[in-house]
Amino acid sequence: xxxxxxxxxxxxxxxxxxxxxxxxxxxxxxxxxxxxxxxxxxxxxxxxxxxxxxxxxxxxxxxxxxxxxxx
Amino acid sequence: xxxxxxxxxxxxxxxxxxxxxxxxxxxxxxxxxxxxxxxxxxxxxxxxxxxxxxxxxxxxxxxxxxxxxxxxxxxxxxxxxxxxxxxxxxxxxxxxxxxxxxxxxxxxxxxxxxxxxxxxxxxxxxxxxxxxxxxxxxxxxxxxxxxxxxxxxxxxxxxxxxxxxxxxxxxxxxxxxxxxxxxxxxxxxxxxxxxxxxxxxxxxxxxxxxxxxxxxxxxxxxxxxxxxxxxxxxxxxxxxxxxxxxxxxxxxxxxxxxxxxxxxxxxxxxxxxxxxxxxxxxxxxxxxxxxxxxxxxxxxxxxxxxxxxxxxxxxxxxxxxxxxxxxxxxxxxxxxxxxxxxxxxxxxxxxxxxxxxxxxxxxxxxxxxxxxxxxxxxxxxxxxxxxxxxx
Numbered sequence: 001x002x003x004x005x006x007x008x009x010x011x012x013x014x015x016x017x018x019x020x021x022x023x024x025x026x027x028x029x030x031x032x033x034x035x036x037x038x039x040x041x042x043x044x045x046x047x048x049x050x051x052x053x054x055x056x057x058x059x060x061x062x063x064x065x066x067x068x069x070x071x
Numbered sequence: 072x073x074x075x076x077x078x079x080x081x082x083x084x085x086x087x088x089x090x091x092x093x094x095x096x097x098x099x100x101x102x103x104x105x106x107x108x109x110x111x112x113x114x115x116x117x118x119x120x121x122x123x124x125x126x127x128x129x130x131x132x133x134x135x136x137x138x139x140x141x142x143x144x145x146x147x148x149x150x151x152x153x154x155x156x157x158x159x160x161x162x163x164x165x166x167x168x169x170x171x172x173x174x175x176x177x178x179x180x181x182x183x184x185x186x187x188x189x190x191x192x193x194x195x196x197x198x199x200x201x202x203x204x205x206x207x208x209x210x211x212x213x214x215x216x217x218x219x220x221x222x223x224x225x226x227x228x229x230x231x232x233x234x235x236x237x238x239x240x241x242x243x244x245x246x247x248x249x250x251x252x253x254x255x256x257x258x259x260x261x262x263x264x265x266x267x268x269x270x271x272x273x274x275x276x277x278x279x280x281x282x283x284x285x286x287x288x289x290x291x292x293x294x295x296x297x298x299x300x301x302x303x304x305x306x307x308x309x310x311x312x313x314x315x316x317x318x319x320x321x322x323x324x325x326x327x328x329x330x331x332x333x334x335x336x337x338x339x340x341x342x343x344x345x346x347x348x349x350x351x352x353x354x355x356x357x358x359x360x361x362x363x364x365x366x367x368x369x370x371x372x373x374x375x376x377x378x379x380x381x382x383x384x385x386x387x388x389x390x391x392x393x394x395x396x397x398x399x400x401x402x403x404x405x406x407x408x409x410x411x412x413x414x415x416x417x418x419x420x421x422x423x424x425x426x427x428x429x430x431x432x433x434x435x436x437x438x439x440x441x442x443x444x445x446x447x448x449x450x451x452x453x454x455x456x457x458x459x460x461x462x
């Protein structure tokens with residue numbers, strides 16, 4: 001199990017999530033659901049999801065293209 | 072820079088947070104084994120080469136593609152991208168919509184996960200007729216369909232690990248990487264050349280005609296699964312390298328490998344190949360005679376005509392159509408049916424069968440047909456192959 005930290009959520013939202021998740025959603029708790037949604041959301045905001053290269057990738061790609069003689 | 076097909080370059084390669092998520096889930100997932108084509112499709116989807124696809128097609132997209140050459144949302148897409156399994160596997164493993172499965176290769180190594188959104192049975196003959204225009208099992212695309220399962224899994228994929236390749240790893244550039252290259256070089260217009268064969272003089276002629284019109288050329292050989300009698304990828308790449316060294320302007324040409332598998336779907340695959348190159352950032356795409364054809368299943372210029380079925384703007388990349396090209400002894404240069412007034416008796420053209428026959432007999436190909444450097448590489452390949460068969 002990876003390290004975990006606590007995040008505070010408004011109680012009404014937490015209660016609402018408990019209701020929405022119910023028993024058949026596959027999520028065992030509101031926490032599982034929140035982690036799932038946040039991972040998905042964070043993923044879409046990261047540079048590669050925007051069709052861009054991250055800083056590390058830029059360095060690697062530049063080196064690759066230089067080795068090929070293209071840059 | 073040209074927009075990706077559908078407006079956004081997709082990336083389905085797991086980032087750090089996704090890796091973490093899947094590492095936790097993987098031990099509990101069922102496994103589905105991919106064949107080589109499906110694995111290369113996963114890589115193409117994950118890198119954005121197949122944008123706007125984010126996974127294997129659901130039934131709605133699959134049916135629209137078969138019937139109309141478009142996704143369900145109307146975006147042009149001519150080849151089904153599907154993951155086939157047997158109905159027995161579905162029943163035995165109790166695989167269901169809504170669950171995630173690990174996608175592994177035949178050696179059991181996990182490369183990706185699939186979030187199953189759809190499970191549907193298909194009529195392979197109908198797919199073959201719609202997409203390949205034949206149900207003849209001698210067609211390699213039909214033969215492929217016959218040997219794969221009757222049920223398709225649809226859903227989003229996330230690639231956890233990239234396949235590695237024994238050779239030419241450096242030549243593998245993803246769409247984001249070719250786009251970066253084009254931007255860095257200041258190339259606004261780039262023509263892509265699709266090939267699964269060694270470059271003969273006719274190919275070189277088309278490429279250089281295109282290069283007269285655009286800023287740069289991307290030679291983009293397909294290195295996924297091809298027919299068994301096609302020249303092996305490493306031999307082809309050696310030919311391209313040799314030619315690039317001696318006959319192409321270094322500052323205006325790049326070469327990269329496309330990991331896609333050939334479908335031999337002729338005209339439909341021409342559209343597919345064009346769209347893929349658009350995702351790599353190319354603005355033009357060379358379409359020669361019988362593009363992606365095999366045998367006599369398609370008309371010589373069907374791959375040109377199919378572009379008329381779409382609005383230029385919805386395809387987005389500009390096709391450059393070329394007629395049959397050859398060396399003409401009377402013209403004393405390369406020409407095509409469009410530019411040469413002489414009869415075919417003056418044209419140097421060799422069929423694939425004739426080429427294989429000459430090379431198998433240790434004969435050099437005529438320099439008007441193939442550069443001597445390429446002929447030498449091919450002769451060496453065929454002599455090694457003959458030696459292997461004899462020993």
